[in-house]
Amino acid sequence: xxxxxxxxxxxxxxxxxxxxxxxxxxxxxxxxxxxxxxxxxxxxxxxxxxxxxxxxxxxxxxxxxxxxxxxxxxxxxxxxxxxxxxxxxxxxxxxxxxxxxxxxxxxxxxxxxxxxxxxxxxxxxxxxxxxxxxxxx
Amino acid sequence: xxxxxxxxxxxxxxxxxxxxxxxxxxxxxxxxxxxxxxxxxxxxxxxxxxxxxxxxxxxxxxxxxxxxxxxxxxxxxxxxxxxxxxxxxxxxxxxxxxxxxxxxxxxxxxxxxxxxxxxxxxxxxxxxxxxxxxxxx
DNA sequence: ATAAATTACTACCTCAGTATAGCATTTGCA
DNA sequence: TGCAAATGCTATACTGAGGTAGTAATTTAT
Ligand code: SF4
Ligand code: SF4
Numbered sequence: 001x002x003x004x005x006x007x008x009x010x011x012x013x014x015x016x017x018x019x020x021x022x023x024x025x026x027x028x029x030x031x032x033x034x035x036x037x038x039x040x041x042x043x044x045x046x047x048x049x050x051x052x053x054x055x056x057x058x059x060x061x062x063x064x065x066x067x068x069x070x071x072x073x074x075x076x077x078x079x080x081x082x083x084x085x086x087x088x089x090x091x092x093x094x095x096x097x098x099x100x101x102x103x104x105x106x107x108x109x110x111x112x113x114x115x116x117x118x119x120x121x122x123x124x125x126x127x128x129x130x131x132x133x134x135x136x137x
Numbered sequence: 138x139x140x141x142x143x144x145x146x147x148x149x150x151x152x153x154x155x156x157x158x159x160x161x162x163x164x165x166x167x168x169x170x171x172x173x174x175x176x177x178x179x180x181x182x183x184x185x186x187x188x189x190x191x192x193x194x195x196x197x198x199x200x201x202x203x204x205x206x207x208x209x210x211x212x213x214x215x216x217x218x219x220x221x222x223x224x225x226x227x228x229x230x231x232x233x234x235x236x237x238x239x240x241x242x243x244x245x246x247x248x249x250x251x252x253x254x255x256x257x258x259x260x261x262x263x264x265x266x267x268x269x270x271x272x273x274x
Numbered sequence: 275a276t277a278a279a280t281t282a283c284t285a286c287c288t289c290a291g292t293a294t295a296g297c298a299t300t301t302g303c304a
Numbered sequence: 305t306g307c308a309a310a311t312g313c314t315a316t317a318c319t320g321a322g323g324t325a326g327t328a329a330t331t332t333a334t
Contacts, residue, residue, distance in 0.1 A: 001138050001254065006321080015241075026281090087138075092139065092148070105152040105156065109266070112253070120247065136232065141292095176293070195311050196299090
């Protein structure tokens with residue numbers, strides 16, 4: 001499962017923040033550390049700020065800080081704020097309305113995979129990504 | 138996990154064929170039954186034919202038939218012939234080279250989900266999609 | 275006060291996936 | 305033989321994700 005580029009950048013970003021000792025992060029600094037296109041990352045930061053995951057501090061000495069506790073930020077809600085979460089939780093064939101009564105031919109084969117994926121997205125938080133032994137962000 | 142439109146169409150197509158009593162299928166017929174844009178589906182059929190999953194019969198009374206046993210056609214190899222299979226088997230953050238020694242922050246959280254997904258794609262075949270109780274294709 | 279450092283906004287460019295259109299080619303049946 | 309029914313090929317248009325550029329707005333250090 002590959003996330004959209006934007007979602008991937010965002011998770012790397014938040015994961016970098018939670019694994020750092022710093023409190024305030026500047027866009028330029030982050031784009032350099034994470035090797036994400038500067039202007040693109042800035043857009044992401046602004047959006048994350050609007051979504052309430054981080055808080056922006058404007059002006060000199062400004063930057064971004066977490067706006068809520070990282071253990072309250074699930075992968076699910078991050079991805080959902082960026083793209084259609086249904087791309088991952090909805091299903092393989094992209095039917096709109098699915099049910100046990102009106103399944104497609106893949107339904108029962110895919111069900112257990114879907115459960116696992118759903119659970120992963122709903123229960124994993126940014127705080128869970130804190131770890132000493134990370135090689136790359 | 139949502140497949141690309143093309144992959145989705147393709148699996149619906151093959152699944153429809155394996156669940157039908159007919160032997161030969163015409164493009165026009167399939168596009169109507171599956172409500173897939175005619176010209177687009179024709180392109181897919183030609184590609185599937187080139188990939189060797191189905192065989193085309195040209196001329197009057199022509200159409201398409203399975204070129205190999207459906208229990209030899211895994212979701213994996215179908216998807217792989219259409220788009221980059223790495224979109225699903227490769228990982229969340231889209232890093233090129235991943236290893237236990239050089240993991241990203243999501244690695245250990247995602248590992249079991251990935252295993253499940255990989256296994257699903259590698260072991261599920263078109264023949265497995267044969268089923269009496271399918272509501273939609 | 276002013277300059278420097280920072281984020282916010284708007285408009286545009288590019289590319290791959292999706293979709294459409296028209297014509298060429300093959301083959302069986304009347 | 306010739307027409308009709310089918311697939312094959314090529315060129316074009318549309319759309320949204322990804323990415324770039326320039327300018328405006330905000331705040332603090334000096
Ligand atoms: S597998 Fe089930 S939930 Fe997914 S598209 Fe098919 S019917 Fe819907
Ligand atoms: S989760 Fe593991 S395999 Fe996936 S991108 Fe991260 S390091 Fe690579």
